Each structure stands twice: as C-alpha cells, then as structure tokens.
Amino acid sequence: MSSLKLAVNPNDHHLGNAGAALTLVEYGDFQCPHCKLAHPLIKRLLNEKGSELHFVFRNFPLREIHPYAFTAAIAAEAAGKQGKFWEMHDLIFENQEMLNTDYLFSLAGMIGLDPAQFAKDLTSKKIMNKIETDFESGLRSGVNGTPSFFLNDYLIVSYNETYESLLDAIQMEFKMNQQ
Amino acid sequence: MILSKGNTAPDFNLFATPDQRLSLNELKGNRVIIAFYPADWSPVCGDQMALYNETLDFFRKFKAQLVGISVDSKWCHTAFAENRKLNFPLLADFEPKGAIAKAYDVYNEITGECKRALFVIDEDGIIQWSYLSPDAINPGADGILDALQEMSQIKN
Numbered sequence: 001m002s003s004l005k006l007a008v009n010p011n012d013h014h015l016g017n018a019g020a021a022l023t024l025v026e027y028g029d030f031q032c033p034h035c036k037l038a039h040p041l042i043k044r045l046l047n048e049k050g051s052e053l054h055f056v057f058r059n060f061p062l063r064e065i066h067p068y069a070f071t072a073a074i075a076a077e078a079a080g081k082q083g084k085f086w087e088m089h090d091l092i093f094e095n096q097e098m099l100n101t102d103y104l105f106s107l108a109g110m111i112g113l114d115p116a117q118f119a120k121d122l123t124s125k126k127i128m129n130k131i132e133t134d135f136e137s138g139l140r141s142g143v144n145g146t147p148s149f150f151l152n153d154y155l156i157v158s159y160n161e162t163y164e165s166l167l168d169a170i171q172m173e174f175k176m177n178q179q
Numbered sequence: 180m181i182l183s184k185g186n187t188a189p190d191f192n193l194f195a196t197p198d199q200r201l202s203l204n205e206l207k208g209n210r211v212i213i214a215f216y217p218a219d220w221s222p223v224c225g226d227q228m229a230l231y232n233e234t235l236d237f238f239r240k241f242k243a244q245l246v247g248i249s250v251d252s253k254w255c256h257t258a259f260a261e262n263r264k265l266n267f268p269l270l271a272d273f274e275p276k277g278a279i280a281k282a283y284d285v286y287n288e289i290t291g292e293c294k295r296a297l298f299v300i301d302e303d304g305i306i307q308w309s310y311l312s313p314d315a316i317n318p319g320a321d322g323i324l325d326a327l328q329e330m331s332q333i334k335n
Contacts, residue, residue, distance in 0.1 A: 002321065064232050064264040139234060144227070144319035 002142025002155040011130060013057050013085045016050045021177050022152060022170060023054040027138040029146040030073055030092045031066035031099055034161065038147045039093040041163045049170065057089065059134040060146050068099045071122075073131050075104040078121035079113055087111040181284045181296055183309050188213075188300045189282035193270035194253040201246070201268055203304065210243035210330070211300040212323055215285050215293040217314055219251045219259035219269075227295070227317040232265050234320045241327035248272050248279060249293050285311065299326040 008014070008023055026042065028035040046055060059077075061069035072092050079088035091107045092099065108118045121127060138148065142155060149156040149166070156169045182188070188211070192202040203211065216227055228247055231238075238245055247269045251259070256269040272279045272293065280286035285296040297318060299308040308326035312318035 002319070005321075062229060062233050064266075065226075065229050135233075136237065139237060139320045140324060142319045142321040144230060144317040 004137075004150045004153040005140040006133075006137035008054075008056050011133075013080060013089075015055045015086065016046055016053045018054050020052050020054045022052060022173055023056065024166075024170070025056045025058060025150040027058050027060035027134070027141075027143045027146060027148045027150075029059075029061050029066055029069045030076065030089075031069040031096065032062070032146045033096070034145075035147045036093050036096045037161055039090070041161075041166055043090075044163060045166055045170070049167075052174065053170065058138060059131045060138045060143055060148070061131065061135065062146065068101070070131065071101055072099060072104060074122055074124075074127055075108070075118075077127040077130060078118050078124070079108065079111065081121050081124075081127075082113050082117065084111050084113060181294075181309055181311050182298070182306055184307055186306045188298065188304050188306050189279070190304075191248075191270065191272075191279040191282075193248070193272060193279065194256075195246075195268040195270055197253050197257060201270060203300075206244055207304055208302055210241065210302060210327065211298075212238060212243050212245045212327075213283075213298040213300065214245065214247045215280055215283065215296045215298075216247060216249050217287070217290065217292040217295060218249055219255050226263070228259075228265060228269075229263055230317065230320060232263065232267065234324075235266055237320070237324060238327070241324075241331060243299070243323075243327055246270055250277050250280070250291065287314075297323060299323055299330070301330060 004025060059073040061073045063070045076085055076088045076092060079085055088107060088111060149159055151169055151173050158169060159165050188203060190203045192200050195201040214231060231245055245267045250272050252273045253271040256271055260269055277286040280293040285294040287294050295312040295314050297310045298306055301307050307330055310318060310322050
C-alpha cells in the first residue's frame, strides 16, 4: 500500500483546519485535465468539511506531456511568496485551457501581485527546488499519475473522479479515528 | 512465476529504433530497469511511460538506464515515443512475438501482450528486484527507486 514518505511540513501550502484529525494531500499538475476536474470537488469538500479537514497541495508537474505544467507550478509558488498561492492555484485550474506564460502574467495582474517581484520569482532557484522536492516526494510515495490523493498518509485508491469517492474515503477514515 | 532476485537476466537484442538494435549485454556495467508493459497508446495522464519519462533524472542518479518493452512494432514505438516525447528507448519484442517477455515469464498468453512488470538489474546482469503489477494499474516508480537505493547502500 502506497504511503506518504514526506510528512506535511511548513513548506506545504494548506487550507482548512490545520489541527484536524484528517489530512488530505493532493499531488497535482496545473495542466492536467483530471486535476482540473478534481479542483471543484476539493473546493466543495473544504466548504462542507473544512473544519474537520486539513488540505495540502503539492506539485507533480509532468513536464514532457504538459509543457506549461512546470511554469504554472512556479507561478503559483511565486504568488505564494506574495501570500496568494491559493488565488493563483484556483485561477490556473479554472482557466486551464488558456494556460501559457503570458497568461500567467495576466493572472498575476488580476490578483494584484507586484509584477516585478513576480517576474523575479519566476526564475527563483528556491522555488524550483521546492517543486522538485514535491515531485520527488510524490515519486517515492507511489504517485503514479495526477491527481493522487493521500488521506492521513495513505493513497486513496478508490478515487474515481467523483465527489462521493473522496467523501466516502474521508468518512471512513473519520469513523476509524473515532473508534 | 516471474524471474526474481538472484536470477540472471536473460539477454535480449531488440529493435530500439527502425534501424538499430539494443542488447542487454551492451548495457553491462550499468544498472538497467526494464519496464514490460502491455501496449503503446494507453491514456495519457495515468500513463506509466509518461511518468517514467519524468523520472529519468532520478534513475540516472542511481546510474540506472531504463528501457521499456512491449510487443508493439518498432514503427509503433517510434510514433508513440515521438508523440509522448519519451527520452528512453522502447524495445520491440515483436519477432518472434513476446520471446523476451516469455524468457522473463511475463507474457500474457490470452491477450498476446506483455504483462505489466518491472525488473531492476545490477551491473553484472543479475536481477535485484522484480514486480508484477495488475495490468490496469500503473505501478509508479517508488518500488524501482527503493530497489536502486538499497543496491547503492549495500554497495557502499
């Protein structure tokens, strides 16, 4: 059974309740259509279960098949340096079909990032290393495609692109925790 | 039973491009990862070869060369590799069909395709790790990386 090899840590971007008993980690690729499909499911989950759930997003860009995946990941991390990771994360998934480097700059404008700082951070070695670390931790944890979800360290193998498959996994884990 | 740790890896000499062959013997001195897989052109995002294409740097860190093997022809492999921008060789176990897969005991007689199986072979041509995955499940890269890491630790 595949399990998470890098524990959730302060370098991770997270939403929901950081003290919750349940932690859901997504390995995602900003240019992957299946990750785009999962995006509203996660939003709904956080709306409905956000108080019981801690959500973390890690980068797993498949660069050869998705030529803008890595750049988009850098853009989201760069936005994160200005406190707007999730705004950028959401906008990229919601406008995925428009994705290219120029468009990432317009998104940065849309969320009010300092354009000079954003441009500078797009070449940041530190950001690239962070994405590489995310990717390697995914590989070592058994990520075999995107999106992959780990619930309290274990890969959700029953995820089938429906909200219910995520909810069922979460409710099952929640019950086990209560026992 | 698929070949496993301690077995000598059977040699192969298969087309890697329309006019070039690659043999396991030529790769001696390197670690070799063989990924047998059922067929080219499986769906993109969960595709095992696309994943390994992104993992080559990590394999290289452990001095390992990856080859993919299926029963598809060299022309099919060429088109597939171009389409997916694959940066490692795909070998055609095409004639006699599946002969190498049979030697590793990973041939599916019912579908006439290779099973989805992984082998990690050391510098001397000895299998150090092998894994048979259900056909529909992409086994990821974690098992390969764990095996390579263990080999490096033993060596040091």
